[in-house]
Amino acid sequence: MSLFRKDIDRIEGYVPGEQPRESGWTKLNTNENPYPPSLKVVAAIKAAAEGRLNIYPDPIATRFRQLAARTFNVDPDWILPANGSDENLTILIRTFVDAGELISYPYPSYILYETLADIQGARHERLQLNPDWSWDFDSTAAAIGHSKMVLVPNPNSPSGTLWTDEELQRLVPPNGVFVLDQAYGDFRDEADTGAILHGELGKRIVVTRTLSKSYSLAGIRFGFAIAHPDLIAGMRKAKDSYNCNTLSLAAAVAALEDQQWMLDNISKVRCTRTRLTNELIKHGFMVVPSQANFVWATHSSRRHADIYQALKERKILVRFMEFQLAGGATTDGLRITIGTDDEIDRFLLELNQLV
Amino acid sequence: MSLFRKDIDRIEGYVPGEQPRESGWTKLNTNENPYPPSLKVVAAIKAAAEGRLNIYPDPIATRFRQLAARTFNVDPDWILPANGSDENLTILIRTFVDAGELISYPYPSYILYETLADIQGARHERLQLNPDWSWDFDSTAAAIGHSKMVLVPNPNSPSGTLWTDEELQRLVPPNGVFVLDQAYGDFRDEADTGAILHGELGKRIVVTRTLSKSYSLAGIRFGFAIAHPDLIAGMRKAKDSYNCNTLSLAAAVAALEDQQWMLDNISKVRCTRTRLTNELIKHGFMVVPSQANFVWATHSSRRHADIYQALKERKILVRFMEFQLAGGATTDGLRITIGTDDEIDRFLLELNQLV
Numbered sequence: 141m142s143l144f145r146k147d148i149d150r151i152e153g154y155v156p157g158e159q160p161r162e163s164g165w166t167k168l169n170t171n172e173n174p175y176p177p178s179l180k181v182v183a184a185i186k187a188a189a190e191g192r193l194n195i196y197p198d199p200i201a202t203r204f205r206q207l208a209a210r211t212f213n214v215d216p217d218w219i220l221p222a223n224g225s226d227e228n229l230t231i232l233i234r235t236f237v238d239a240g241e242l243i244s245y246p247y248p249s250y251i252l253y254e255t256l257a258d259i260q261g262a263r264h265e266r267l268q269l270n271p272d273w274s275w276d277f278d279s280t281a282a283a284i285g286h287s288k289m290v291l292v293p294n295p296n297s298p299s300g301t302l303w304t305d306e307e308l309q310r311l312v313p314p315n316g317v318f319v320l321d322q323a324y325g326d327f328r329d330e331a332d333t334g335a336i337l338h339g340e341l342g343k344r345i346v347v348t349r350t351l352s353k354s355y356s357l358a359g360i361r362f363g364f365a366i367a368h369p370d371l372i373a374g375m376r377k378a379k380d381s382y383n384c385n386t387l388s389l390a391a392a393v394a395a396l397e398d399q400q401w402m403l404d405n406i407s408k409v410r411c412t413r414t415r416l417t418n419e420l421i422k423h424g425f426m427v428v429p430s431q432a433n434f435v436w437a438t439h440s441s442r443r444h445a446d447i448y449q450a451l452k453e454r455k456i457l458v459r460f461m462e463f464q465l466a467g468g469a470t471t472d473g474l475r476i477t478i479g480t481d482d483e484i485d486r487f488l489l490e491l492n493q494l495v
Numbered sequence: 496m497s498l499f500r501k502d503i504d505r506i507e508g509y510v511p512g513e514q515p516r517e518s519g520w521t522k523l524n525t526n527e528n529p530y531p532p533s534l535k536v537v538a539a540i541k542a543a544a545e546g547r548l549n550i551y552p553d554p555i556a557t558r559f560r561q562l563a564a565r566t567f568n569v570d571p572d573w574i575l576p577a578n579g580s581d582e583n584l585t586i587l588i589r590t591f592v593d594a595g596e597l598i599s600y601p602y603p604s605y606i607l608y609e610t611l612a613d614i615q616g617a618r619h620e621r622l623q624l625n626p627d628w629s630w631d632f633d634s635t636a637a638a639i640g641h642s643k644m645v646l647v648p649n650p651n652s653p654s655g656t657l658w659t660d661e662e663l664q665r666l667v668p669p670n671g672v673f674v675l676d677q678a679y680g681d682f683r684d685e686a687d688t689g690a691i692l693h694g695e696l697g698k699r700i701v702v703t704r705t706l707s708k709s710y711s712l713a714g715i716r717f718g719f720a721i722a723h724p725d726l727i728a729g730m731r732k733a734k735d736s737y738n739c740n741t742l743s744l745a746a747a748v749a750a751l752e753d754q755q756w757m758l759d760n761i762s763k764v765r766c767t768r769t770r771l772t773n774e775l776i777k778h779g780f781m782v783v784p785s786q787a788n789f790v791w792a793t794h795s796s797r798r799h800a801d802i803y804q805a806l807k808e809r810k811i812l813v814r815f816m817e818f819q820l821a822g823g824a825t826t827d828g829l830r831i832t833i834g835t836d837d838e839i840d841r842f843l844l845e846l847n848q849l850v
Contacts, residue, residue, distance in 0.1 A: 359741035386714035
């Protein structure tokens, strides 16, 4: 007899993108920001390292919540920090979804949602997107009637496409919670002011944010949820008391205080995104117009797995992804993270020899 | 209708010990180490802060696992790091215990086990200790027959008492997992070499360790589990991919590399523990002989809540704890963390005016 829960036995476990530890790689595979974090963040971590690390961190992240609240124009009790957005998603599912209940999300999208549903023993349903990444909102809104939780990344991954608040509001399940995963929200051309959280429907919506991408801090693991205090109060019961450490809290506060640094970096990323998109099209790729820090590219004649492999042999990592279509067939493509201009030049130089 | 899971609705949530953010307090309430971490740890964090924080951490904590494995004389695949022991306990329950299954633990003990069981929707059973903190192992071994998980802190909290491997082996449930919580293990007079993990019974035992206490690193949130690789493999499926951050990983590696720093500090804590114990006895307290970095003290005539409150008014925090006895009555006492000699002098000076 297995010692494990049956839900653990039957899953493989989530496999994150490759993270080579040695240097020399051009990493365009896990949507990290190619620019370093603010020097003020580095200074804040060093100061915290000199501080009282023998003492537990502030379990309610007072300073961070005040700052995030000001940034999003809500009160601090609307904010819940977590050890990365991954932990926030785990907390959300453990707060709202019982074993056997239904979780829904677009497909293709962030596949971690499915793993987290599996761990919880929840049922899950993929809400299939059209081949052009659009969504039939009439049929989708009808499909989520029995969902306890609908999770939607906006912009979506791997497409980088965006839905409007009006479209998303149709996906708030009548007896459940809508999670709007804004991991890539800062890379949009037009900023999102969080308007969807207010009003009656907003009482069943949770926005999740991360410092990993736009603030260049994937290494410190810091995300936060924004939602009505009634929802946050329940989520707080499901989290570990000290889920964010003294160093990441100090880094997160300094990062939010230096908005200009983040804005300058995402502006560079957006410029490079346009250039990469144009160059890929010249090389025979179809590229979905992206509002995130990556693009989804498919080639009309070359095999994506071969391109991925050939690039890897040249120490360039992109993400090869394969998805199932509605009829049972599969489709695939390459998700390419926006690197620095130098990294993208190097990528294009090698690509030139491949396609 | 509530949006929350019924398990979330019916719990209050765990309340950690008081953590005042302003200075001036003598904190003897949450079993932190009063001494700072090694300067090599501080240097390692600063170096990591200068590194690539824009990149995700190593999801499998390669260097840390190698080092911890060497320290405990096992292979690296016996080690699973986590965001504090709290996260390891959460991972353990999510890996092994389904809703409705039974979790057992000594009582009085670490009350978080009960909260974690509640969040998972598991049943839980308190295995009552005798008033002198001893345990009737015959009846207890009989009581755990249907447990999926038995959790035992050794040394126990709040008593600081220790059980032998021979006693603990009797509590490995026949169809479940035994979790040996060694959060305070380094403070024992005789080191534990982890012998209990080897042999046939060891395949159902998980030891959890933390850097919070003996390594003076409560602020960085770092714990790890040691168990047979078959158990670790299942636990890995239940954890977030990047559950430890770049900074805490760097700190943890440096901490384990500087064993002498930790050993010097716990030696000081043990000396102060003896002195505090003797002084408390002189002041009319009964003190349980402790093998941890705290003592459990009960006074023959004074009300513990009053002593706690009077100390708090003097900016000294100890932990007032209340427990239910087998018959339904309650008992209480004070758990006092071993501070520096100066802190304990201050505590004794004030106590002198109170009892």
